[in-house]
Amino acid sequence: MYKVCIAGIGPGALSYITPAALEAVKKADILVGGKRNLEIFQDLKKETYEFKSSMEELFLFVEKGRRTRKVCVVVSGDPGFYSLLDFFLKKLGPEALEVIPGISSFQYLFAKLAKPWKDFSLCSLHGRTTGIKEKLLKTGGVFLLTDRNNHPGVIADYLISQGLEKYIITVGENLSYPDERILSGRPHEIKQYRFSDLCVVVIEKDVMEL
């Protein structure tokens, strides 16, 4: 029985994959992951299992596979930040796992902005917009993972509805890819743009207002 390797592969571009994650990927017999994360390793011609939506099917495949082969689950960013680590930890416990850290989308975006992230609250919006206002009032700002339903436009509308028009939203779209776009503006400005499904958002006070 092999340990299951969960490797964080960063925001997406090959240049942001750590040598340790690349080595784990190369050593694996099977790569498991979402389409975007598997595509990067196409040239290695590995056997792959594309994760679509059923967590139970994913688990059964990994659990069966690891009896005879080295399985590496490739996840975006870091495995410990709103990723599959929670799921496999609950199912298998820490002894069955080898976790390789990766560069998270939040680390990448804050680095691009040359901004320290220690005073920001790091959150995910997957499924909900509640609690942002409280976090904004308590901390230096908020970083959010977004999804198709909770996209930057929804966040902008939420801030306007809460009377927080003076905050600045920065959207990091398709980070590290050739079509990367990083845009900042007040909520009413950000509302006017259309973004892809792959975005993260930073909300903070406008320094010009201080």
Ligand SMILES: C[S@@+](CC[C@H](N)C(=O)[O-])C[C@H]1O[C@@H](n2cnc3c(N)ncnc32)[C@H](O)[C@@H]1O
């Ligand atoms: C399931 S979460 C995984 C987060 C990941 N573990 C991390 O550390 O960044 C997926 C979300 O991460 C964000 N994300 C990941 N890669 C991204 C990229 N290249 N550009 C923009 N957002 C990205 C998006 O908000 C996406 O919906």
